[in-house]
Amino acid sequence: MATGCNEFIVSGKVIGVGTNKFHDKCFACARCAASLAGQKYAMLPKASGGTSLYCANCTKAVNDEKQAEAMSRIATDAAAAMGTGATPPPSS
Numbered sequence: 001m002a003t004g005c006n007e008f009i010v011s012g013k014v015i016g017v018g019t020n021k022f023h024d025k026c027f028a029c030a031r032c033a034a035s036l037a038g039q040k041y042a043m044l045p046k047a048s049g050g051t052s053l054y055c056a057n058c059t060k061a062v063n064d065e066k067q068a069e070a071m072s073r074i075a076t077d078a079a080a081a082m083g084t085g086a087t088p089p090p091s092s
């Protein structure tokens, strides 16, 4: 079973990463679909379980998005606590 696409690996080139196996075609970035063969990549856990592969660029982008999401959640929580809704505070 390929970790990348959850399909059985019947034939063809197989790329093994630790205990995970990938088809040649699914050893690609989950975000931009760039082939990761011979490239730097990261394996990040999926929210739905399993793992996704990301190229170096997308690893950074995904981490930035997570950070932005976390920060916007904090901002929303703070706004809700103040009872001001989503209106940003006036800049002085």
Ligand SMILES: [Zn+2]
Pocket: 002, 003, 004, 005, 006, 007, 022, 023, 025, 026
């Ligand atoms: Zn596959």
Ligand SMILES: [Zn+2]
Pocket: 029, 030, 031, 032, 033, 034, 054, 055, 056, 057, 058, 059
């Ligand atoms: Zn990518």
